[in-house]
Amino acid sequence: xxxxxxxxxxxxxxxxxxxxxxxxxxLGFVLVYKATDAVNFAQGEFxxxxxxxxxxxxxVWGAPLWVxxxxxxxxxxxxxxxxxxxxxxxxxxxxxxxxxxxTIGLASILRGLGPFTIFSGTKPLPLPIxxxxxxxxxxFIPPIQLVGGLVSLGFLVAFGWFFLKSRKGxxxxxxxxxxxxxxxxxxxxERYFGLAWAMTGIVSALGGILWGNxxxxxxxLALVGFKVFPVVILGGLDSIPGAIVGGLIVGIxxxxxxxxxxxxxxxGTKDFAPYVLMIMALMIxxxxxxxxxxxxxx
Amino acid sequence: MSIGHGAFMSVGAYTAANLANRLGAPWPVTxxxxxxxxxxxxAIVGIPSLRIKGLYLAIATLAGQLIIEWTINHVxxxxxGVQASIEVARPRLGSYVLSSQRDMYYFLLFFVVVAIVGxxxxxxxxxxxAFIAIRDQDIAAEIIGINIFRYKLLAFAISSFYAGVTGVxxxxxxxxxxxxxxxxxxxxxxxxxxxxxxLGSVLGSIxxxxxVTLLPIVIRYAMEAFGGVFFEPQTVLNxxxxxxxxxxxxxxIFFLIVEPExxxxxxxxxxxxxxxxxxxx
Numbered sequence: 001x002x003x004x005x006x007x008x009x010x011x012x013x014x015x016x017x018x019x020x021x022x023x024x025x026x027l028g029f030v031l032v033y034k035a036t037d038a039v040n041f042a043q044g045e046f047x048x049x050x051x052x053x054x055x056x057x058x059x060v061w062g063a064p065l066w067v068x069x070x071x072x073x074x075x076x077x078x079x080x081x082x083x084x085x086x087x088x089x090x091x092x093x094x095x096x097x098x099x100x101x102x103t104i105g106l107a108s109i110l111r112g113l114g115p116f117t118i119f120s121g122t123k124p125l126p127l128p129i130x131x132x133x134x135x136x137x138x139x140f141i142p143p144i145q146l147v148g149g150l151v152s153l154g155f156l157v158a159f160g161w162f163f164l165k166s167r168k169g170x171x172x173x174x175x176x177x178x179x180x181x182x183x184x185x186x187x188x189x190e191r192y193f194g195l196a197w198a199m200t201g202i203v204s205a206l207g208g209i210l211w212g213n214x215x216x217x218x219x220x221l222a223l224v225g226f227k228v229f230p231v232v233i234l235g236g237l238d239s240i241p242g243a244i245v246g247g248l249i250v251g252i253x254x255x256x257x258x259x260x261x262x263x264x265x266x267x268g269t270k271d272f273a274p275y276v277l278m279i280m281a282l283m284i285x286x287x288x289x290x291x292x293x294x295x296x297x298x
Numbered sequence: 299m300s301i302g303h304g305a306f307m308s309v310g311a312y313t314a315a316n317l318a319n320r321l322g323a324p325w326p327v328t329x330x331x332x333x334x335x336x337x338x339x340x341a342i343v344g345i346p347s348l349r350i351k352g353l354y355l356a357i358a359t360l361a362g363q364l365i366i367e368w369t370i371n372h373v374x375x376x377x378x379g380v381q382a383s384i385e386v387a388r389p390r391l392g393s394y395v396l397s398s399q400r401d402m403y404y405f406l407l408f409f410v411v412v413a414i415v416g417x418x419x420x421x422x423x424x425x426x427x428a429f430i431a432i433r434d435q436d437i438a439a440e441i442i443g444i445n446i447f448r449y450k451l452l453a454f455a456i457s458s459f460y461a462g463v464t465g466v467x468x469x470x471x472x473x474x475x476x477x478x479x480x481x482x483x484x485x486x487x488x489x490x491x492x493x494x495x496x497l498g499s500v501l502g503s504i505x506x507x508x509x510v511t512l513l514p515i516v517i518r519y520a521m522e523a524f525g526g527v528f529f530e531p532q533t534v535l536n537x538x539x540x541x542x543x544x545x546x547x548x549x550x551i552f553f554l555i556v557e558p559e560x561x562x563x564x565x566x567x568x569x570x571x572x573x574x575x576x577x578x579x
Contacts, residue, residue: 039353087551087555090555091554091555094554094558096353097353097356098554098558100353100356101489101493101550101554102550102551102554102555104486104489104547104550105490105546105547105548105549105550105551105554106547106551107547108486108490108543108544108546108547108550109543109544109547109548109551110547111540111543112539112540112541112542112543112544112545112547113540113544226360226364229357229360229361230361233354233357271364271368272364272365272368272369275361275364275365276365278357278358278361279346279358279361279362279365282346282349282350282354282357282358282361283345283346283349286346286349286350286354
C-alpha cells in the first residue's frame with residue numbers, strides 16, 4: 001500500500017513541477033490575450049526561437065551564460081515590439097479568427113526559420129544547475145524543474161502585482177477592457193499593445209531557456225506550445241492565476257495518467273491526456289476556472 | 299473554422315485502407331465508408347460547437363486533431379503500428395485498372411467537379427441557408443426557429459465528409475496510407491489555401507488550392523536553379539521544405555493584412571476591370 005502511495009506522490013510531485021513550467025509558457029499567452037485580445041498560436045515557436053538564441057549564444061559563440069540569457073531576453077523583447085508594430089497593429093479591429101490565422105502563419109515562418117539560423121540539429125543548453133535530483137523520502141526532484149517552478153511562481157507574483165498595483169498595469173487592464181474608452185482617457189493603446197508583446201517575449205525567453213535545458217534545443221521545442229492550450233482553457237484565457245492552476249492541473253493529470261496508463265498502451269499518454277481533459281473542460285465550462293464569462297446579445 | 303482537417307482526412311484514408319485490405323472492398327464502397335466515417339468523427343468533434351465558437355472552437359478542433367493523430371498512430375489495428383504505412387491497390391473501373399498518372403487525374407477531377415457542384419447547390423437549399431443564418435448571427439438564427447445543434451453538427455459532418463473522401467482519394471492516388479500525410483502541418487496547408495483563396499467561397503478555395511500546390515514546385519525549381527549559388531547542394535535540399543513553410547506563413551499573413559478576401563477578390567477585381575475595359579469609369 002505504501003509503495004502504491006509513494007508512486008502516486010512521486011507522479012504528483014513531478015506533475016506539479018512540470019506543470020509550473022507549463023504555466024510559465026502559458027503566462028506569455030495569457031498576458032497577450034489579457035491586454036490585446038489577441039490569441040497567440042505561435043507561443044511554442046516564441047519559446048523555440050528564444051531557446052535557439054540562448055543556445056546559439058552559449059554554444060556557438062561561447063558567450064558566458066549571463067550574456068547569452070541577456071541577449072535572448074533583449075532579442076525577444078525587441079521581437080515582441082517589432083511583431084506588434086509590423087503585424088498585429090494592422091490587424092486591430094479585425095475578427096479574432098484573423099489574428100489566430102496570422103499567428104499560425106507566424107508560427108509557420110518561425111518554424112521554417114530554424115535551419116536558416118546559425119545551426120541545425122539538436123543543441124544542448126547547459127545551465128549551471130546540478131543534475132542529481134534531491135531525494136526527499138519517496139520524492140525525486142530534478143533541480144531544473146525546481147528552478148523552473150520557482151521562476152514561474154516569481155513571475156506569477158510579479159505580474160499579479162503589476163496588473164493590480166502599477167500604473168502601467170492598470171492602464172493595460174483598461175486597454176483590455178475597452179480600447180476606445182481607454183484611448184479617450186488618454187492611454188496610448190498601441191504602446192501598451194507593444195508592451196504586452198514584449199512582456200510575452202520575456203516570459204517566452206525564460207521558458208525557452210528552461211525548457212531548452214530540459215529537452216534540448218531544436219525545432220521540436222515548439223511542440224511544447226501545444227500544451228499551452230489545455231492549460232489556458234482550463235484556467236481561463238485571461239487569468240494569470242488561471243495559467244498557474246491550469247498548468248498544475250495539466251502537469252499532474254498528464255504525469256499521473258502516464259504513470260498508470262502508459263504500461264498498457266505503450267507510451268505517449270502524455271501527449272494525449274491533456275487534450276481529452278481540455279475537450280471535457282470546453283464542454284462543461286468553456287471559459288475556464290477563472291476566466292471571464294462572455295455574455296452575448298443579439 | 300477548423301484546424302483539424304488533416305485528421306479527418308486520415309480517418310477517411312485509414313477507414314478505406316483497412317476496408318480495402320481486410321475485406322477487399324471496391325473503391326466506391328471504401329470511398330463512401332471513408333467519407334461517412336470521417337463525417338461521424340467530425341460530428342463528434344463538433345459536439346462542443348454547441349456551446350463554444352470562434353476561438354474556442356478552433357482550439358477544440360486542434361485538440362481533436364491531436365487526439366485523432368495519436369489514436370491512429372497508437373492503435374495497431376488501424377495503422378499497423380507506430381509510423382507504419384498501409385499499401386492500397388489501385389482503383390479499377392470495371393476491369394480497367396487506373397494506374398497511370400493521367401487516369402488518376404481524370405478520376406480525381408471527376409470528384410472535384412462533383413464536390414464543387416454539390417457545394418454550390420448546397421448553399422441554395424434550406425440547409426445551406428440555415429448555415430448562412432447561423433454563421434451570420436447564431437442567436438438570431440435560433441430565435442427564428444433554426445435548430446442550431448442539428449445544423450452545426452451537420453456542417454461539421456459535411457465538411458469532414460469532404461475531408462474524409464479527400465483522404466480516401468489521396469490514399470488511392472499515392473497507393474499507400476501513411477501517418478505522415480495527415481499531420482498538423484497538412485491542416486495548416488489547408489488553412490493557407492482557404493486564406494490565400496478567400497474565406498467562405500468555393501471559387502476561392504479552388505484558386506487557393508492551385509496556388510498552394512504550385513508554389514512548392516516553383517520554389518523547388520527556383521532553388522535548384524539559383525540555390526547552388528549560395529549554398530551547398532545538400533543544404534539546398536534541406537532548405538526547400540523550410541522555405542516552403544516560411545513562404546506559406548508569410549503569404550497567410552500578407553493576405554490577411556492586405557487582401558482578406560484573398561485571390562477570389564483579386565479575380566473579381568480583374569474581371570470587373572476588364573468588363574468595362576478600355577473605358578474605365
